Amino acid sequence: MRGPAGQPLRDHIAEVAAALFYSDGIHVVGVDRVAAEASVTKRTLYRHFPSKDALIAAALQAAPPIAFPREGSARDRILGAFELLERFLTGTRYRGCPFIIYAAELTDSKHPARILIETLVYKRRAWFKTRAAEAGAADPEILSEQLDVLFDGALASGAKRGELKPVAAALAAARILLDGQAPASARRNSSKR
């Protein structure tokens, strides 16, 4: 009842499913393959998850989340999010934002995984908004919306191109937008420019 890493079997299956769904697509990967790759019988898989849809939702939550900076000034944290994104993308064979990929394949808006995506995406935008306010932005609502779009763009571009140039461009653009709304006087460490 334990996986290879000692974690509960349920989590092990979900992680294997997440890796397969992400790399090969949700519809292409069958439950048989997930079970085989997890060294588990299909019967036991269905003992932990009532259906494939439930497995999909669990896999979405088991995906390695993109880290967000927890320390430093608000400005540093915002820009640091883009830098961490870049580092995250170099580590994985990137195919694009998991949220976007899952959303693209799950057409039914009532699918449990879809609802999950919406809450997660909302959280990210709220994070940007709070940081924008802390950085002293003139209009945190607008700025956070812009940063979020940039972030989405950087994630989406990776789905179609293998390069990291879009991420670097997003970081540069984020810095410009941030500087435009949060003047240097409101910042503590105005090191460059």
Place this chain on the structure above:
Amino acid sequence: MRGPAGQPLRDHIAEVAAALFYSDGIHVVGVDRVAAEASVTKRTLYRHFPSKDALIAAALQAAPPIAFPREGSARDRILGAFELLERFLTGTRYRGCPFIIYAAELTDSKHPARILIETLVYKRRAWFKTRAAEAGAADPEILSEQLDVLFDGALASGAKRGELKPVAAALAAARILLDGQAPASARRNSSKR
């Protein structure tokens, strides 16, 4: 041998397939359904397309392309692209950029439709780069990359949220980035701000 609108039957089938693939997903829509929706037998569908993969590639080309402004100053054309995008999204039940959706479902990088996507995406970036140079940008390469990321982000956000706010945010951000690189002296019609 003609479709309802008088166009060749092959194009009619491709358009129907494009609509179905886009709204419901490539893998969940079978050729039977495409044939039925196009009021055509499966047999004749396979007379025009050697396989479903070929149909997918044809459907991708048959999708209604996002219009790009053909007239006006370079600056107006760039910003106009975002405005046209907004208008385009209001007209359709938007589910996200077709390129992203198709790319998400087609895992095999050698799929004919995937190769098609890469060339089309490259064209869009080149368009931005040419316009950026015309607008007198200090570094058209970087600016076009930033604009392209913004565009991608605006398209991707629609895949997860139903609103148009991200598009408006992208437009505003594009204006800021553009003004930062192309000073007012290089522009002819500096109407506002």
Place this chain on the structure above:
DNA sequence: GCCGTGGTATACCGACCTGTGTACCAACGT
């Protein structure tokens, strides 16, 4: 000791998938 829990192995079900085979038919060019 013994039984329930949670695993294995394997076979199976019905539905649906892409793709083909066969037979017939209507229009059109020559």
Place this chain on the structure above:
DNA sequence: ACGTTGGTACACAGGTCGGTATACCACGGC
């Protein structure tokens, strides 16, 4: 007048899908 082209109608092959049934087994707590 006739044959080719391109359509219809329908059946079916071969495979895979999600999900279930059956039978067996290892272990741990009471």
